[in-house]
Amino acid sequence: MTSLPPLNALRAFDAAGRHLNFRAAADEMGVTQGAVAQQVRLLEAHLGIPLFERLPKGLAFTAAGRGYHARVTTAFADLRSATNILKPEPGKVLVSVTPTFAAKWLIPNLPEFSATHPEIDLRILATEKVSSFHGDGIDLAVRQAQPPFGAAIDAIRLFRQDIVAVASPQLVEGLDLPIGAATLSHLPKLHDAHDLWPRFLKAVNTEDRSGHGLHLSQTALAIDAALSGQGVALVSKFLAARDISLGNLVQVSAEGLSGNQDFYLLAQRQSKRSPATEVVLQWFLAKAGPDA
Structure with missing residues (x-):
């Protein structure tokens, strides 16, 4: 396995790449400008390619250096995030x-x-x-x-998990609520990953006569689509309770499902x-x- 570059060299490269200046990187790291420059040279020697072009007033990435810096920066961010999660902090x-x-x-x-x-x-x-x-x-x-x-x-x-059918008031405007199974069968359906519509329609003894409907990967997206008037969504009642109380959604059918x-x-x-x-x-x- 190819050995990893020295951590200090990577830190110096990360700082120098963010500032494009050895002096500013040195100030951030609390070391001398020469120390940062030396660590970057060590990294370039380790990799066998130049990472910066040295300019009179700073630095510029080489093509390889720019791509490498993006990956190094992401790796350091992941390390900081992982450490922050595990580090005990009161409160x-x-x-x-x-x-x-x-x-x-x-x-x-x-x-x-x-x-x-x-x-x-x-x-x-x-x-x-x-x-x-x-x-x-x-x-x-x-x-x-x-x-x-x-x-x-x-x-x-x-x-x-008490499942109810909800829609925007505009979608069912002019209809008497709660609507019957025949009316529900013709309204556009919003499907999520739980795929509860077959069970729901079977429970009310009807079929879907609205076409394919819109398929979404998350229930939150189905609720958002219902809010925008794109169809009827099946959701856990507590997730829609706030929008129902605000009048943004209405429960369109008296029937419901108990989830597993x-x-x-x-x-x-x-x-x-x-x-x-x-x-x-x-x-x-x-x-x-x-x-x-």
């Missing part, structure tokens, strides 16, 4: 949630939390990936799942939770639905 709580939960429930409720608990540095990791308490350094996670969970995890149900996977708050056992994590956990419980 910091990292919560892993799905993008849909983040966009449609958590973000709208965060101003209240920030006003009540300004001392807590709440950080949100929005990802579909299953996060690890140890490997990813998360403190809490909200996931759509079903028991059983691991023996070392506390799992608290926040919301049941409810929304759970996952945490390590209480003995391993920080005081700040416990505060955030209790806030989630206070904001949760009646079935929590």
Whole structure:
């Protein structure tokens, strides 16, 4: 395996590339200008190619140097991010949630939390990936799942997966709500990765007569499409509750579905939770639905 370049040389190259000036890079790193120049020369010798053109008033990238600097900068950013996640910080709580939960429930409720608990540095990791308490350094996670969970995890149900059909008021303007199955069958459908429309239409004893509809990868996108009047979306009721209360969405059908996977708050056992994590956990419980 080709050996990696010396870390100090990479740091000097990173700083020099951002400033395109050895003196400014030296000031940032707290060393002499000559030391930075020497480290960059060592890196160039290691790679066997020049990375900078030395100009009378600074530096300019070579073609190879510009591309290499972009990759080195990204690598350092990833290292800093990984370190910040794992580094213990009093008051910091990292919560892993799905993008849909983040966009449609958590973000709208965060101003209240920030006003009540300004001392807590709440950080949100929005990802579909299953996060690890140890490997990813998360403190809490909200996931759509079903028991059983691991023996070392506390799992608290926040919301049941109660599925309802919603649309913008403009899409169903002039129709008497709730609409019947025959009317619903002709309205355009918005599909997400959960693909619940076949079950829903079977439950109301009808078929889809609206065509292919729009297919989206996330429920949040289906809700946004419904808000813009592009069709009817099937969503967990609590995710649409805010837009329904504001009149941006309406529940178009009286029927609903009970999903197989409810929304759970996952945490390590209480003995391993920080005081700040416990505060955030209790806030989630206070904001949760009646079935929590």
